[in-house]
Structure formats: C-alpha cells, structure tokens
Amino acid sequence: MKNEVSDLPSSDSRKGESGGVLYVVATPIGNLDDLSPRAVRTLAGADVVAAEDTRHSGRLLSHLGVAKRMIALHDHNEKDRAAGILAELAAGHDVALISDAGTPLISDPGYILVREARSAGYRVSPIPGPCALVAALSAAGLPTDRFLYVGFLPAKRSGRRGSLDLLSNEEATLVFYESPHRILESMRDIADVLGSDREVVLGREITKTFETFYSGSVTEVLAELERDPHGSRGEFVVMVRGAMGRSDNSEEATMDVDRVLRVLLAELPVKKVAKMASELTGLGKNELYQRALALKDG
Ligand code: SAM
Numbered sequence: 273m274k275n276e277v278s279d280l281p282s283s284d285s286r287k288g289e290s291g292g293v294l295y296v297v298a299t300p301i302g303n304l305d306d307l308s309p310r311a312v313r314t315l316a317g318a319d320v321v322a323a324e325d326t327r328h329s330g331r332l333l334s335h336l337g338v339a340k341r342m343i344a345l346h347d348h349n350e351k352d353r354a355a356g357i358l359a360e361l362a363a364g365h366d367v368a369l370i371s372d373a374g375t376p377l378i379s380d381p382g383y384i385l386v387r388e389a390r391s392a393g394y395r396v397s398p399i400p401g402p403c404a405l406v407a408a409l410s411a412a413g414l415p416t417d418r419f420l421y422v423g424f425l426p427a428k429r430s431g432r433r434g435s436l437d438l439l440s441n442e443e444a445t446l447v448f449y450e451s452p453h454r455i456l457e458s459m460r461d462i463a464d465v466l467g468s469d470r471e472v473v474l475g476r477e478i479t480k481t482f483e484t485f486y487s488g489s490v491t492e493v494l495a496e497l498e499r500d501p502h503g504s505r506g507e508f509v510v511m512v513r514g515a516m517g518r519s520d521n522s523e524e525a526t527m528d529v530d531r532v533l534r535v536l537l538a539e540l541p542v543k544k545v546a547k548m549a550s551e552l553t554g555l556g557k558n559e560l561y562q563r564a565l566a567l568k569d570g
Contacts, residue, residue, distance in 0.1 A: 292319065292366040294357070294389045296382065298375040298401030299332060301507075302480035306402045312336055314399050319365035322357055324372050324381055332370075345369070346381050354385045361394045368399075375403040379423045379449055405447050408475035408509035411485060415514070417558040418444035425450065425458055432458060436465040443514040443555070450508045456497060462512060463490040471513040477506040516555070516563070529553055533564045542568060 295314045300306040315321060316338050322345040323329035333340055343360075345353045360367050371380035389396050409416050422439070425432045425448055439446055450458050455474075462472065473487040474497070482502060486493045490512075497503035516529050532552055536545040546561035553560070 291394050292361040292364050293395045293397055294361060294386070295366065295368045295397050295399055296376050296386065297368050297370050297399040298403060299329075299370050299373060301374045301402045301404050301407065301478060302483075304332075304335065306479060307332075307336075308399070308401050311399050311401055312338075315340070315368050315370070317366065318368035320357075320360050320367045322353070322367055322369045322385070324370070324376075328372050329370055343367075345385065350381050350384045354388050357385055358388060358392055358394070361389060361392075373402075373404075375401065378403055378405065378421075402479070404449065404475070404478060404507070404509050407478050408473075408511060409445070409447065411478075412473040412475065412511050413487070414445045414471065414473055414511050415556070415559045415562055416445065417556050418514070419447055419511075420444045420514075421447045423449060425454075425461075427454065429457065429461065432461050433465055436461055440466055441515050443516070443559075445514050446512040448510040448512075450510050452504050452506055452508065455504050455508050455510075456494070458510065459490060459494045459497065462510070463494060466490070466512060466515075473511045475509040475511070478509065480506070482506060514559075516559075529555065529560070529563065530567060533560065533567055537564060537568055 295318060297311050297314055298308075299311065315333065315336065318340065320343055321329065321333065321340045322343045324344075324346050326342045326344045330342065333342075343353060343357060345357070357367055369376050369382050369385065371382065374380065376382035377386060386396055405421055409419060420439070420442055422435070425435055448458070459472075462470070468491040469489050471488070472490045472493050473485060474493055476482070476484045476486070484500075484502075486496050488496070529549070532549050533545060536548055540548070542561060542564045545564045546557050549555070549560045549564070550557040
C-alpha cells in the first residue's frame with residue numbers, strides 16, 4: 273500500500289510477492305461507526321477500490337475524505353471486470369474490494385475475482401468486519417455451534433417451498449436473508465413446510481435506528497410481524513432453529529430427544545445431561561445443553 277501505516281502488522285502493508293494485494297474489506301450494514309480503523313486505512317491506502325455500486329460506495333469514501341479511482345464490479349460484469357482487476361494487481365496496484373454493505377462475497381459479488389486472484393498467485397487478504405448473518409446470529413440466542421447459511425430463498429413460491437423442503441431435516445440452525453416485500457410470504461412458507469412450532473428469530477434493521485429482534489414460534493413471530501406497522505419494512509435476517517433428531521419425522525424426533533433429556537435431568541446436572549445425551553443420540557453437545565436448559569427452566 274502506498275501510505276503504509278506503522279501500526280499495521282507488517283504482513284498487512286507488504287505487497288504480494290509479485291504484484292499488488294487484493295484486500296476484501298467489510299463495510300457497515302447500517303451504522304457507519306462499525307467501519308473498522310483498519311478498513312479505513314486499507315481503503316485510504318489502496319490504489320483502486322472495486323465496488324458493487326460506485327455511486328453508493330463513493331458516498332462512503334467521500335464521508336471518509338478518501339478520493340480513489342473506482343471500478344464497478346457487480347454480479348453482471350464480474351467475469352469481465354475480474355480480468356481488468358487482475359491487470360491492476362499485475363501492475364503492482366493494491367485493490368480494495370467492497371460491496372454495498374457488509375462483507376463482500378456473502379450474498380454479494382467477489383467470488384469470481386477472489387478465486388481468480390488466488391489462482392493467479394496474488395495475495396488476497398480479508399479486512400473483517402460487519403456481516404448481517406453473523407451479527408444476527410450473535411444476538412439471536414439460537415444454537416450457533418452449527419449453522420447453515422442459505423442466502424436468499426427463491427423468489428417464487430414453488431421454488432421457495434422446494435428449497436425449504438430440502439432443509440426440513442437439517443439439524444443446524446438455518447440462516448436466510450430476506451427482502452422486506454417477501455418476508456411475510458417466506459414466513460408463511462416456513463410455517464407450512466418446516467412447521468409452525470419451529471423456533472424462529474428475525475433480526476430486522478440490525479445496527480440501525482429501528483433494530484428489532486422478533487423471536488418465538490413461526491406462528492408467534494408471523495403474528496407479531498403482521499401486527500407491527502413497520503413489520504415488513506427494512507432488511508431482515510431470518511434464523512430458524514434446526515430440526516432436532518435424525519428421524520424423518522422431526523416432531524417425533526424432538527419428543528424422543530426431550531424424553532432422553534428429561535429422564536437424565538431428573539438425576540443429573542445439565543452439563544452432564546448434555547454430555548450423556550450427546551453420546552446416546554449422536555447430537556451436538558452444545559445444542560443439547562441449550563435444549564436441556566430450556567426444559568429445566570420449563
Ligand atoms: N454482504 C452482506 C453481509 O455481509 O451481510 C449481505 C448483502 S445481501 C445483498 C443484503 C441482505 O443482507 C439484505 O437483504 C438483508 O437480508 C441482509 N442485511 C443486510 N444488512 C442488514 C441489516 N442491517 N439488518 C438485517 N439484515 C440485513
């Protein structure tokens with residue numbers, strides 16, 4: 273980077289062995305204060321900023337007082353633009369890749385570029401920061417030992433239901449992104465396909481003024497959203513508790529696991545219960561620990 277900063281670890285400010293470095297820089301998902309000092313320094317030091325929407329990101333850069341040459345890199349031109357960005361790296365220029373919000377490549381462009389840059393031997397270095405799914409999971413109170421990020425569900429109802437059907441026995445916590453105009457339809461499909469009793473947490477407008485977390489069964493959360501005049505406005509992360517047990521019939525499996533936990537809880541402390549239940553059922557210890565705690569608390 274041109275304006276090297278002394279408090280960066282040396283590997284941050286070193287050029288790639290040959291050519292420039294591609295920095296993958298996370299930007300805020302709502303609150304500008306979430307932009308890390310290291311992200312600011314990386315943007316300030318890059319020769320070029322590759323952005324999903326140059327006008328949108330131009331505003332972020334001018335807010336930071338940074339003027340940079342920008343290259344638009346979005347879903348529809350990524351293959352073509354990757355070649356130009358590789359040429360920048362070949363010329364020894366450092367490139368900072370950003371998206372409109374959050375972490376590039378997470379339901380955002382950048383995959384082709386990162387893959388090609390790595391296979392061409394350039395150093396690709398992440399500058400981590402905000403990511404809606406991680407922020408949402410960190411505050412949801414759902415098991416995080418295993419989660420499956422699914423991105424956006426298909427826009428059409430049949431495709432959406434088909435995708436949900438394939439996930440119906442998945443034991444990991446499911447995480448979806450959803451747009452405000454489809455949130456109610458998607459929640460109705462989740463109720464129909466995964467079950468209206470499934471525990472769900474919605475994170476809306478995370479880090480913004482109207483940040484709200486809705487939690488409960490799918491039916492309860494859907495009712496709350498329908499009641500809330502702002503319920504279907506803003507950006508959403510939908511998190512659904514995974515299916516309990518390995519049986520095809522998830523309700524039956526949940527009951528079996530609960531029965532094992534209850535029997536053990538009558539004799540043992542929760543930690544021991546989780547350990548033994550994990551050995552008996554093959555399910556994750558952390559997930560069982562949380563389930564046992566919930567059962568203990570009634
Ligand atoms: N790359 C981003 C990230 O790291 O999270 C995600 C980009 S994706 C195109 C945009 C989607 O992320 C939104 O439709 C919404 O589902 C989710 N999202 C982004 N910001 C959010 C926020 N502040 N609160 C809730 N969800 C958000």
